[in-house]
Amino acid sequence: MKMLDRESFIQELGIPLTKARDFSLYDGAPYECVCGQWHSFNQFTGRAFGSTGASAKFLVECPNNKNAATIIKTKNKYIILFDKFISIAGHVDGRQ
Numbered sequence: 001m002k003m004l005d006r007e008s009f010i011q012e013l014g015i016p017l018t019k020a021r022d023f024s025l026y027d028g029a030p031y032e033c034v035c036g037q038w039h040s041f042n043q044f045t046g047r048a049f050g051s052t053g054a055s056a057k058f059l060v061e062c063p064n065n066k067n068a069a070t071i072i073k074t075k076n077k078y079i080i081l082f083d084k085f086i087s088i089a090g091h092v093d094g095r096q
């Protein structure tokens with residue numbers, strides 16, 4: 001995971017998905033947070049962003065630190081089966 005400043009982080013995020021999709025299959029899956037810990041994904045707190053192919057990209061806030069955000073992306077197995085989350089980038093407000 002790379003640490004980015006606010007501007008690069010937002011650039012990396014890209015375009016938010018406006019269409020509501022069911023992401024419940026990812027619920028409870030662990031992801032590595034920018035804070036160094038692992039948290040469980042929650043479809044109601046993760047915000048979806050545009051991604052390529054069959055993968056999904058999310059912006060997730062750290063449950064322990066509101067100023068810490070991580071961009072995670074799904075990695076699939078056999079193209080369609082969800083395998084795991086990969087952390088792409090992180091940003092912590094006030095620490096650059």
Ligand SMILES: [Zn+2]
Pocket residue numbers: 033034035036037039061062063064065068
């Ligand atoms: Zn965290």
